[in-house]
Amino acid sequence: MANQPVRLDYGFCAAERLGAAAGLDDAALARLQAEFERAMTVVSAQKAAGKLGFMDLPFMGQDGLAPILAEAKRLGEFCENFVVLGIGGSALGATAVDMALGGCLRHAFARPAGAMRLFVADNSDPRMFAALLDNLDPRATAFNVVSKSGSTAETMSQYLAARQMLEQKLGREEALRRLVFTTDPQAGYLRKIIAAGDDIAVLSVPPNVGGRYSVLSAVGLLPLACAGHDVAALLEGAAQMAGRCQSPVLGENPALMLAALAVESFRRGRNIFVMMPYASDLLGLAQWFGQLWAESLGKAKALDGAEVHVGQTPVAAVGATDQHSQLQLYMEGPQDKLICFLTIDDYGRDLTIPALHPELTGLSYLGGQTMSRLIKAEATATAAALARQGRPSLSLRLPRIDANVIGQVFYLLELATVAAGAALGIDPLDQPGVELGKQLTYGLMGRQGFEDQAAQVRAMDAGDRFLI
Amino acid sequence: MANQPVRLDYGFCAAERLGAAAGLDDAALARLQAEFERAMTVVSAQKAAGKLGFMDLPFMGQDGLAPILAEAKRLGEFCENFVVLGIGGSALGATAVDMALGGCLRHAFARPAGAMRLFVADNSDPRMFAALLDNLDPRATAFNVVSKSGSTAETMSQYLAARQMLEQKLGREEALRRLVFTTDPQAGYLRKIIAAGDDIAVLSVPPNVGGRYSVLSAVGLLPLACAGHDVAALLEGAAQMAGRCQSPVLGENPALMLAALAVESFRRGRNIFVMMPYASDLLGLAQWFGQLWAESLGKAKALDGAEVHVGQTPVAAVGATDQHSQLQLYMEGPQDKLICFLTIDDYGRDLTIPALHPELTGLSYLGGQTMSRLIKAEATATAAALARQGRPSLSLRLPRIDANVIGQVFYLLELATVAAGAALGIDPLDQPGVELGKQLTYGLMGRQGFEDQAAQVRAMDAGDRFLI
Structure with a gap:
């Protein structure tokens, strides 16, 4: 063609x-x-300064693709469903391609032979996530935790819930076989979990590829390969x-x-x-x-x-x-x-x-x-x-x-x-504005060291005074 | 509750x-x-002048609901899928409620017993619509044509394609049993089709209820009743x-x-x-x-x-x-x-x-x-x-x-x-701005009487001059 x-x-x-x-x-x-x-x-x-990693991704070649395709092959041997636990840049690219190539109605109908059904669970919404866990056969389901830092609250809460469910239903070894981490090559909590002895497959995102520029890294390519799409193309x-x-x-x-x-x-x-x-x-x-x-x-x-x-x-x-x-x-x-x-x-x-x-x-x-x-x-x-x-x-x-x-x-x-x-004249690679909301959330969730933030939010609560 | x-x-x-x-x-x-x-x-x-029909809809009572529920019951006896052929206000309300109550993943999993699967085909997109026709069993599928005027190009092109498919696969009588029109009580093409002798079920939208205010009329309630939702609530x-x-x-x-x-x-x-x-x-x-x-x-x-x-x-x-x-x-x-x-x-x-x-x-x-x-x-x-x-x-x-x-x-x-x-100080009930685009479309589709519009669009075509 x-x-x-x-x-x-x-x-x-x-x-x-x-x-x-x-x-x-x-x-x-x-x-x-x-x-x-x-x-x-x-x-x-x-x-030239190495800041725009996304510009190198199209040229990763076989060396870059091989571990992704190998992981897709491994999972394809026993899984029918592939669930991305990721949010924002860890989610939107995979959805974009799967919808474009699989169709907006892809979930309603049978998938082509050999392709896994791709679900992108991009919210810490218990309604949505419980529906997913309730309906998918754990034996046939892989969960891909996508977070460079391993500290994204939405994603990690899903990881914890999904892992426990898998361990309770299938035992530890079978549970770990169904997990894949996509994360920083060295840093972050997901690397620590593996270093502590959990035998979980892992793929790396280049440190110079930010979340919203990551669709053509393992972040997007692993889910898409599992869903049967032509990632080389x-x-x-x-x-x-x-x-x-x-x-x-x-x-x-x-x-x-x-x-x-x-x-x-x-x-x-x-x-x-x-x-x-x-x-x-x-x-x-x-x-x-x-x-x-x-x-x-x-x-x-x-x-x-x-x-x-x-x-x-x-x-x-x-x-x-x-x-x-x-x-x-x-x-x-x-x-x-x-x-x-x-x-x-x-x-x-x-x-x-x-x-x-x-x-x-x-x-x-x-x-x-x-x-x-x-x-x-x-x-x-x-x-x-x-x-x-x-x-x-x-x-x-x-x-x-x-x-x-x-x-x-x-x-x-x-x-x-x-x-x-x-x-x-701005930096298109950072996102400093989301930090405050994260810290206030930590405060409300009782995370140690964020007691001030909790107090700040509570001080802003006006009770029923502006409620109709 | x-x-x-x-x-x-x-x-x-x-x-x-x-x-x-x-x-x-x-x-x-x-x-x-x-x-x-x-x-x-x-x-x-x-x-008081009778312009805001949506304000009366919540009070339609049993008299208003009965024909809708009866139609849902009739279709429920032989259909598993309910396809809305409608766009804009004829589509968005049904989707909103079905997604809210059925879940954003509703199409991926089995529906509750007795509920039909609801599809809202709100685009004249051959990829999407062909996928729908390819995958649904025509014997078990109802098509609800929703248009007050019966002249909405997107909706009517789908109606024509769906009706022909049904007639070719099931014969005329079985095809007509699977169609429902939701339209004006008296005017428009859908009424003319029935008046010409086609025995097709029909529900009315009050003339003083505009499309975007119509979710609580038959426009939204029939699909939602078919999908098993509590329309009375x-x-x-x-x-x-x-x-x-x-x-x-x-x-x-x-x-x-x-x-x-x-x-x-x-x-x-x-x-x-x-x-x-x-x-x-x-x-x-x-x-x-x-x-x-x-x-x-x-x-x-x-x-x-x-x-x-x-x-x-x-x-x-x-x-x-x-x-x-x-x-x-x-x-x-x-x-x-x-x-x-x-x-x-x-x-x-x-x-x-x-x-x-x-x-x-x-x-x-x-x-x-x-x-x-x-x-x-x-x-x-x-x-x-x-x-x-x-x-x-x-x-x-x-x-x-x-x-x-x-x-x-x-x-x-x-x-x-x-x-x-x-x-x-504006009229929240009209939409005069969409008329020009419709007329230019008629022109491009070769509709009689719109030759000028076709010429106008062609005169605006700059060929490759601004193409990179």
């Missing part, structure tokens, strides 16, 4: 097609070109896109152009970035992007210490579905959005709409046409209608939905994110 | 707890009180909330207070409204709200004709999951959000976290505690952490997740939406 490229169409951001009010004219594009050439230099320097797609994203010229580098359009839109008051694939199976991809964009770019401080409070809020939408939910707002509401469509050239499956009621003219135009033609017409019409209202959009055109293409999209969006971070 | 009320906690919007910068002081609340008393008068007038919960939402006093009326806080936050530059339930099973509820809020309030023009371009963009998030995806942005990004948490007092199920690694202090604090305590601590800590940064939030406290409680939430949010619309 030829690996056709994912293409970026930015016409509906250009003044020529969108009008001068919201569109970018040649002068604006030239300014962005200069700025993002510098951003690309920053990214290159970060890469994911890497090939990412590598292919990496080759196309070397240029510092906006018009030649889709990641850089996407970053430039997004950053510029944010500066012009568009604080919302909508990712809207025209495929139900790509909702997970939009949600994966949502974490990448929000956590990387939502920052209070610039690298120079200035208070900036930047960051577009990502919104995951699905076409054509959300034409009947969000489009009214996108068409008429505030001019506060940049919309990025994902369109599909070949849906892989199609249905012909039969001509059943020829006398009803409001229906008969559908007869004899394909459903793929309808959804593609809706994507085109929606972008055009928005442009007619002076509302900008861009489109990533996916030749099809397969592992190679998803790999391309992953790399494009990851690179776009760090380039946008460079232009905004 | 006592029907405990859903409570609104707005403390973290008050200046006393949030600080003067972002919090509302007494003068601001008094101003809002005066404004929303007027808004409530507008709502009452609309109700949904109505009872809504009726209970209706009783609590009569007062024009903000401090006594949770719907009115929610509307006031949201409208005020929008005016203060918060153009994003995050709905964040701390339960994976309530994501569908947040998405249902997303349509209600976006399509009702996202408007270009006020009733007096002024160009206003209002509307908060709804974002559906899930706690604790999105603490590891969106919270960094919510904590440090622009001050552009109002966050509405949904918290749960009783999760219905729980798990005790075992004390397995007592030597690891970063884990041992979890041992012996429950998972519900952990997720509740995270909800409390997150709201407190946001408040510490001067970032407002409110909380809807749900006593549990059951049909009564979901019914309460539906009514509260529907009433809040029309009250917010009244305060904004």
Whole structure:
């Protein structure tokens, strides 16, 4: 199969097609070109300094893949279900690919032979997690604990509950066979548990690959290999896109152009970035992007210490579905959005709409046409209608939905994110803002050393005074 | 079971707890009180004029429920699967309740005896819809076509494809037995199809109930009854909330207070409204709200004709999951959000976290505690952490997740939406902005009379000029 490229169409951001009010004219594009050439230099320097591990993942080769595939093979010999115990970046990538390739209805129907059913238990929600433990046969279920530090409260509470359940039902040895850790090569609690003598399989995440950039490491690849997906093709797609994203010229580098359009839109008051694939199976991809964009770019401080409070809020939408939910707002509401469509050239499956009621003219135009033609017409019409209202959009055109293409999209969006971070002058790799909530949680859970935090939360409790 | 009320906690919007910068002081609340008393008068007038049919639905009684329950009984005798062919307001309510009560993993596991599996096919996506038709046994599957006009392209293309499949596999008579229409009492194409002689079961939606306010009509209740949910309890919960939402006093009326806080936050530059339930099973509820809020309030023009371009963009998030995806942005990004948490007092199920690694202090604090305590601590800590940064939030406290409680939430949010619309001076019941996209789609699909629209879209095509 030829690996056709994912293409970026930015016409509906250009003044020529969108009008001068919201569109970018040649002068604006030239300014962005200069700025993002510098951003690309920053990214290159970060890469050279070894900070951007995600850029190396597509090139891990057989040496990198072999332990992942071996572990998938081992588990595949006795497991039918694979449960990821992970949250955020340890969860969203696996879901994105499994949904894209297995379908949004994958859990409702039988899996292909040889593939494990993949569940991503990304919440410390007892309703959801108990339903999972109640319904899965422990003998046929593997649990993959994904945490670099081994201290993520949501994930570790699930690990403890799942391990106890396995030990009680199957005994220690059989329980440990069904566990896999994905963690730091040396540090963290999961390594300590193994060092203390538990014979548990383990895979490493490179220390320079942060959670939200980790889908193409063992974090995403082990679950996806177990679910029967072509992980080598994911890497090939990412590598292919990496080759196309070397240029510092906006018009030649889709990641850089996407970053430039997004950053510029944010500066012009568009604080919302909508990712809207025209495929139900790509909702997970939009949600994966949502974490990448929000956590990387939502920052209070610039690298120079200035208070900036930047960051577009990502919104995951699905076409054509959300034409009947969000489009009214996108068409008429505030001019506060940049919309990025994902369109599909070949849906892989199609249905012909039969001509059943020829006398009803409001229906008969559908007869004899394909459903793929309808959804593609809706994507085109929606972008055009928005442009007619002076509302900008861009489109990533996916030749099809397969592992190679998803790999391309992953790399494009990851690179776009760090380039946008460079232009905004912030660190796209950290997440200092979540620390306070974690500490207050420790306090409320009675963890030693966090008594002050518990007191702080209690002092904020107003009882019933603001309760209706 | 006592029907405990859903409570609104707005403390973290008050200046006393949030600080003067972002919090509302007494003068601001008094101003809002005066404004929303007027808004409530507008709502009452609309109700008296018969425009707000959703306010009557909770009181339909046995007469209203009987035909719905009878139809569910008829189908239950020979069907195991119930497929909604509907989009937007014809889809989101059924999904919200089925996910809330059946669980987000409901499709992965066996359904309770006597309940049908509910699928909501809310997209004209051939990948998704073909997967559905490929995998469901047509003999055991009912298709519910939900469209007031009978001209919704996505829904009707699915109807045509599903009907032909049924007729080809089962013959005409058996095919028609497996179809149900939910539509206008008199008008529209679905009525014409029946009038032309097709013996198909049909339920009516009151003409004064718009799609996004229709979950408690046959639109939502038939699928939910078929899926084994207690639809009478949904109505009872809504009726209970209706009783609590009569007062024009903000401090006594949770719907009115929610509307006031949201409208005020929008005016203060918060153009994003995050709905964040701390339960994976309530994501569908947040998405249902997303349509209600976006399509009702996202408007270009006020009733007096002024160009206003209002509307908060709804974002559906899930706690604790999105603490590891969106919270960094919510904590440090622009001050552009109002966050509405949904918290749960009783999760219905729980798990005790075992004390397995007592030597690891970063884990041992979890041992012996429950998972519900952990997720509740995270909800409390997150709201407190946001408040510490001067970032407002409110909380809807749900006593549990059951049909009564979901019914309460539906009514509260529907009433809040029309009250917010009244305060904004726009029509919360129309959606004029989606018309252009529909017409351009007709053009691209070659519908007679829309040749101009096709030409308009083609004239906007720039070919490869903006393609990277």
